Amino acid sequence: MRSLIPILIVVAGASASERVLTNTIQKSKAQISTRAAGLAAWTQVYSVLTHPRCINCHTATDHPDQGDDRHRHAFNVVRGPDGKGVPGLNCVTCHQSANSDAGVPGAPGWHLAPLSMRWQDLNGQIFSSAQVCKSLTDRSKNGNLDGPDLLKHNNEAALVLWAFHPGHFPSGNAFSQPPLTHEEFVTATRIWVEAGTPCPGTATAAKNVRP
Amino acid sequence: MPTYNVTVNGQHKEVTVDPGTPLLWVLREELKMTGTKYGCGVAACGACTVHLAGIAARSCVVPISLVGSRPIVTIEGTIRDPVGRIVQDAWISEDVVQCGYCQSGQIMAAIALLKSNPNPTDTNIEQSMGGNICRCGTYVRIRQAIKAAAQQLRPRGSR
Numbered sequence: 001m002r003s004l005i006p007i008l009i010v011v012a013g014a015s016a017s018e019r020v021l022t023n024t025i026q027k028s029k030a031q032i033s034t035r036a037a038g039l040a041a042w043t044q045v046y047s048v049l050t051h052p053r054c055i056n057c058h059t060a061t062d063h064p065d066q067g068d069d070r071h072r073h074a075f076n077v078v079r080g081p082d083g084k085g086v087p088g089l090n091c092v093t094c095h096q097s098a099n100s101d102a103g104v105p106g107a108p109g110w111h112l113a114p115l116s117m118r119w120q121d122l123n124g125q126i127f128s129s130a131q132v133c134k135s136l137t138d139r140s141k142n143g144n145l146d147g148p149d150l151l152k153h154n155n156e157a158a159l160v161l162w163a164f165h166p167g168h169f170p171s172g173n174a175f176s177q178p179p180l181t182h183e184e185f186v187t188a189t190r191i192w193v194e195a196g197t198p199c200p201g202t203a204t205a206a207k208n209v210r211p
Numbered sequence: 212m213p214t215y216n217v218t219v220n221g222q223h224k225e226v227t228v229d230p231g232t233p234l235l236w237v238l239r240e241e242l243k244m245t246g247t248k249y250g251c252g253v254a255a256c257g258a259c260t261v262h263l264a265g266i267a268a269r270s271c272v273v274p275i276s277l278v279g280s281r282p283i284v285t286i287e288g289t290i291r292d293p294v295g296r297i298v299q300d301a302w303i304s305e306d307v308v309q310c311g312y313c314q315s316g317q318i319m320a321a322i323a324l325l326k327s328n329p330n331p332t333d334t335n336i337e338q339s340m341g342g343n344i345c346r347c348g349t350y351v352r353i354r355q356a357i358k359a360a361a362q363q364l365r366p367r368g369s370r
Contacts, residue, residue: 074255075255075341075342076337076338076341077341077342078338078341080338086324086335086338086339087266087267087323087324087326087327087328087339088267088320088321088323088324088339088340088342088343089267089320089338089339089340089341089342090266090267092266092268093254093260093266093267093268093269093342094254094268094269094272094342096268096272096273096274096277097277098274098277100254100272100273100274101231101274102233102252102253102254102271102272103253104253104254104269104272170253
């Protein structure tokens with residue numbers, strides 16, 4: 001009996017180590033799983049961000065684009081100093097706070113995204129998923145938004161909401177909509193944010209927390 | 212139908228119309244102010260340009276329900292505005308008008324430009340006036356008139 005005691009202690013010691021090891025493995029697996037889910041959700045988010053209803057105003061040029069073929073906006077409309085056009089031809093000269101029955105899309109505060117939030121190059125080539133993700137999570141470029149702020153933006157911003165109810169052309173034909181519903185878009189954004197806003201091609205989640 | 216209280220050229224007006232009625236038709240049909248013209252009806256020509264809270268707006272696509280408290284200025288109201296008066300004088304002195312149909316919209320856009328930028332370059336003029344179409348092709352004279360007005364707007368010592 002006396003000789004069995006050290007053996008039991010050894011067995012008990014091995015169990016504790018195993019438990020720590022098991023917990024660590026499970027935690028890593030959970031992290032990998034969360035990151036994988038986050039990246040999968042990001043792919044969904046990216047599919048919306050690069051839809052013409054969104055990217056037409058996330059240009060790298062001095063002007064917005066329009067239409068599903070993303071051609072230059074008619075009338076040589078220009079970005080202007082603050083992304084709101086120029087006097088005499090501001091964005092809100094035509095784009096009112098709601099879609100027009102005449103076929104002019106509208107939402108409160110119509111404007112272009114800042115150049116720091118461009119999601120395409122000067123030739124209209126859309127940036128890769130990794131590039132857009134990196135840009136979107138860079139607080140020096142995105143208006144100092146952290147993950148929860150980005151979720152709030154995608155959930156509530158008037159121009160984001162407009163993209164899912166874009167109205168119709170003067171002909172009466174409906175503007176195309178992003179590949180997800182707004183609810184699906186917000187859900188995907190939430191999963192991505194809760195996973196730490198991971199970006200493709202990066203080993204760790206983007207550092208996107210409040211300072 | 213609901214009743215809307217609007218301020219047009221400094222005067223309070225009350226109109227009872229369908230909420231979707233474009234401001235253009237409120238001005239022309241309800242208030243009988245026909246200086247603002249109907250061109251395309253889809254914000255593509257600029258003939259119907261007015262100012263809403265000082266910003267040029269295409270009245271053909273602004274439903275009356277979205278005007279809110281923003282004061283409206285039409286071509287009829289510009290004569291009481293110093294910049295508006297100078298622009299109209301320049302339009303006359305440069306003999307800009309041919310058929311004249313688009314010109315009230317052109318003048319409203321030009322006033323918006325000059326109030327923001329009293330010394331516009333050719334590029335500024337092209338960018339600001341690019342959405343106002345003239346079938347007579349008076350663009351060169353429009354540019355000359357805007358420059359003439361800008362010169363009048365500058366302080367005397369800097370002309």
